[in-house]
Amino acid sequence: MPVDTDSRLPLLRIERFDQGAAAPILAPKVRDALAQIVDERSHRDQLLRAGLAPSRAALFVGPPGVGKTMAAGWIAQSLGVPLAILDLSSVMSSLLGKTGINLRYAFDYAKQSECVLFLDELDAIAKRRGDDSDVGELKRLVTVLLQQIDDWPSSAGLVLGATNHPDLLDPAVWRRFDTSVPFDVPGIELRAQAIERFGDGMLTPVSVATLAASTDGASFSDLERQILRLRRNAVIHETSAAQLEDAVLADVRKLDLPERLRIAMALNGSGRSQRQISSITGISRDTLRKHLART
Ligand SMILES: Nc1ncnc2c1ncn2[C@@H]1O[C@H](COP(=O)(O)OP(=O)(O)OP(=O)(O)O)[C@@H](O)[C@H]1O
Ligand SMILES: [Mg+2]
Structure with missing residues (x-):
């Protein structure tokens, strides 16, 4: 399990879901979008043989408490793999200059294990941008993040991201995701x-x-x-x-x-x-x- 070399804090949190845990309650459009992601993943080999890659990365956008994290867990459960949650705050709380390395550790681990990698609270990176002393470090972090998503092989697991503040998200990060799924407060x-x-x-x-x-x-x-x-x-x-x-x-x-x-x-x-x-x-x-x- 990848840890921050100084604090020894884990960079990923692995969650396994019981089969049969309740599915999130979702608007039909969102449910269809998630079903499509699961379908593509579970037919990965078939798609690759036909020269098509399944979606690699999807971004969940929406206010707090509407099921983004729950949906990520549900997708992992549907695919029968654990959810590896990247804790961006522990990645970023580490010493300056080390966040890029931490991010690489975490991605390398996730690449090699059968899992769904979940980048929760992606806007945490953007929110810190106001803090002047961190600007260089954050730029590097975004660069590493972009690189990692770019280098992510279609043959590896699925990458999911979530954000409450799509407007704060770097457009370059945004573009890396094949689909974005809008979650909303329920009617x-x-x-x-x-x-x-x-x-x-x-x-x-x-x-x-x-x-x-x-x-x-x-x-x-x-x-x-x-x-x-x-x-x-x-x-x-x-x-x-x-x-x-x-x-x-x-x-x-x-x-x-x-x-x-x-x-x-x-x-x-x-x-x-x-x-x-x-x-x-x-x-x-x-x-x-x-x-x-x-x-
Ligand atoms: N669509 C849903 N169907 C059923 N229960 C839900 C749904 N969304 C949220 N809940 C309940 O609320 C709890 C919190 O939801 P969740 O953590 O998935 O929200 P979130 O969208 O990830 O919020 P945040 O942006 O704060 O991370 C869930 O554990 C679940 O009990
Ligand atoms: Mg959440």
């Missing part, structure tokens, strides 16, 4: 799927729909945190699913009218009847009807 339908999964049977359909309608803009990991808190409270206070639903609805009723109207509109869009929406949001059916007619 109401994916939120409902995620809430159902995280709820693990503790939430009624009304609770799921209400929580999904009232969490616009939340990431999957925001939702997971919120639902786990509900479940912990439910266990502590021995709450039934029905009582939990009452608590979820009570929370909605506390919101001001514009917010409740927004939730009502979202519920309307996901196919709830006006009577149900009225009972969930506490908005009279009259008001609801008028508002719906206006929009």
Whole structure:
């Protein structure tokens, strides 16, 4: 295992995934893009025989907590290989002048072992660029990174990268990736799927729909945190699913009218009847009807 020669900190973290770990919940477009990557990889020899190389490198772009790291793990699992995560912060925290060597160690190791190499938080390199004392070192680091990706043989494993800040990423780095896959915060339908999964049977359909309608803009990991808190409270206070639903609805009723109207509109869009929406949001059916007619 490659380590930083001074600190002896590992430069790669190897993660193995249980077969059958839950797949990330993804928009159809993202799911298709990932399936294509897996397909190309699992037919690598066939492609090479036909004179075609499978995609070598893909970049996952998106805000925190939407499944980029989870998707990298899922791809590795689908291919039956471990995920080797390059810890850019430990690569870069080492002595000046050594990051390039560290990067080479890490890539050499990954090249020789059957794995998916995951370059997490690629923008960490770019973010440091503001720090003047580091400019030369960072330039070298980017150069080495580009070289390593360029020299990466198609016959070696897949390289995946992830970033929250595509705008901070060096365009030259960006170009090295065959595909970029945009991850995004989930819409109401994916939120409902995620809430159902995280709820693990503790939430009624009304609770799921209400929580999904009232969490616009939340990431999957925001939702997971919120639902786990509900479940912990439910266990502590021995709450039934029905009582939990009452608590979820009570929370909605506390919101001001514009917010409740927004939730009502979202519920309307996901196919709830006006009577149900009225009972969930506490908005009279009259008001609801008028508002719906206006929009
Ligand atoms: N698409 C998803 N489907 C199901 N669960 C998800 C999904 N995305 C995130 N989660 C949950 O949130 C946790 C954190 O997600 P993950 O680490 O994959 O996010 P990320 O996009 O890599 O975020 P960051 O940019 O902060 O690294 C996951 O371990 C999982 O429990
Ligand atoms: Mg991540």
